[in-house]
Amino acid sequence: MKMYISSGQVSNLLMGKNTQGHKELIRTFINDDRPHYNSKGSPIDALRTGSILEDRFYLILDDEYLPQCEVWNSEYDFCRSTLDFAIKKNNQVTWFKELKTCYYTDFLKFQEYKSAPYETYINYIKKYYKDNYNQTQFHLFNTGLDKCDLTFLEVKNYVDEDNYSRTIQEDEYIDFKIKRDEEAIGRIKKRLDFFRSIIEYFNDK
Numbered sequence: 001m002k003m004y005i006s007s008g009q010v011s012n013l014l015m016g017k018n019t020q021g022h023k024e025l026i027r028t029f030i031n032d033d034r035p036h037y038n039s040k041g042s043p044i045d046a047l048r049t050g051s052i053l054e055d056r057f058y059l060i061l062d063d064e065y066l067p068q069c070e071v072w073n074s075e076y077d078f079c080r081s082t083l084d085f086a087i088k089k090n091n092q093v094t095w096f097k098e099l100k101t102c103y104y105t106d107f108l109k110f111q112e113y114k115s116a117p118y119e120t121y122i123n124y125i126k127k128y129y130k131d132n133y134n135q136t137q138f139h140l141f142n143t144g145l146d147k148c149d150l151t152f153l154e155v156k157n158y159v160d161e162d163n164y165s166r167t168i169q170e171d172e173y174i175d176f177k178i179k180r181d182e183e184a185i186g187r188i189k190k191r192l193d194f195f196r197s198i199i200e201y202f203n204d205k
Helices: 007-013 020-029 045-058 104-111 118-128 130-143 160-164 182-203
Strands: 065-072 079-089 092-103 147-155 173-179
Touching: 007 020, 007 079, 007 130, 007 182, 020 182, 045 065, 045 079, 045 092, 045 147, 045 160, 065 092, 065 130, 079 130, 092 104, 092 130, 104 147, 104 173, 118 130, 118 173, 130 147, 130 173, 130 182
Parallel strands: 092 147
Antiparallel strands: 065 079, 079 092, 147 173
């Protein structure tokens, strides 16, 4: 049985301990029959469209980027990140982009922060996009990097035919540099210690 926590579970990891989300994480953690999701076949518009546009975004990136790059944490070896787009040198990740899609009303708000100083836009992201921020910190923790890109891409509609043929333009996405936040990572590690104790329990024959 391989017990692990993936980057998509960070929000549940950091939820209140008595919430349904956190309890579901514990159940999933010890379950060796995890479900596999087909995001492109999802009935949820945002999930399906996000998956489609991720493929379209990859087409405009430099050739050095690799999609869906898997990284395991060296300190907490049950933590796995699947990086949307990563650059690797000597088999080590040296940079990555975490891509998030957002509808045009949110994208218009992001444009106000496009040229803002770091402390201004990072406070906005931490307040209104906390889950995205924490997931990005989980990635930084797993890769050992000091910074990365958190990229927001505009969603124009949820019509699959349009999105499968869409060509992403430069003015349709914004990159925000995100620095490693040891305080946020400390909160993550504090929660991970409990899950490490579960692994030790099951490994104690």
